[in-house]
Amino acid sequence: MLHCGKYLEGGSDLHTLARLEETGLSIMLRESGLAFFSSLTLHSLAMAFVVGINLALAFSLLGVIPSLLHSRFRPFLSFHWWAVGLIFLSGVALLIAYPAKALTNPVFYLKFFALSVGLLITWRLQRSKGMKILESSAVGARPGNAKSIGAAMLLCWMTTIGAGRFLAYTHSVLLASRFF
């Protein structure tokens, strides 16, 4: 774990986070129960949908369920990208509310990394390797390296979920302003 000690030695990083915590927006997001709860709930709802669609795609690539790699599945993926936007917006709101809690915790960066790789795989699957190639194929077709892509997707999304949950238990700093 990246402890706050490293930040306290330098001081400036924690000062910056403390300044962010003292902005009106951060205080409002933290202290208005409705604003914080809405951000958290939207984040969970959108995350459940995005992870759900991606897990379904991963299982279809692994051969557990019929293949979803078909152009007709695209509307669901478009909807999925809107949900990704919602994840980003609600995530930024949560980050502004408690910047030090997330930014001083390496688990946050693990979540961000796994989420980014997972989304990159889906985007590449949708744009180049997956659906364009298989557009004329019958439902049930899969690309050659389907199983490795499916396994990578599964790993990314399980890591995203796990890191997201562990974030609440592993932070060493809740509010940077408490140190000044």
Add this chain to the structure above:
Amino acid sequence: MEQALLQFSQFTGIFAFMNSPWGWPVVESLHFFGLSLLIGTVGVFDLRMLGFGAGISYQFLHQLVPIGVFGYALNVTTGTMFLSSAPDQYLYNPAFQTKIGFMLVAGANMMWFYVTTSSKVRDTKDFGMVSARAKAIAFVSLACWCGVIICGRLITYFRPPYHWCFWC
């Protein structure tokens, strides 16, 4: 009931596991994983019935449902682990009670779907529309699962006084 749940948890070793440093977050991760499976399969099928993704066969999408059932089973198992390890935090919590209410409605709605509508839906052509009843069932299902997620989040933010419950 509280005592019975705690005894079950202690007897089965769930209590010791849940109170280990990794227990609660690991089970929470599995709980969200199960919920995502449910949304990614049953939710997609519901959206299809509401007219989303025209052209995808209903029969084809219905093949995803077993994964959703697996997700549901995972949720019930992990949910029981939470409940039995800290029953006082759940039994008297209105968010938990409402969550269970949504789950019961979702279950009854699903049974209603299989008894009255599922065979007609599966026979519907790829670009065809399902009946108004099927759409209503899909809407209720989606709304219930969203309600389950919202109440699930509320559980940790809403610690009521211990005397609060619908049946007290």
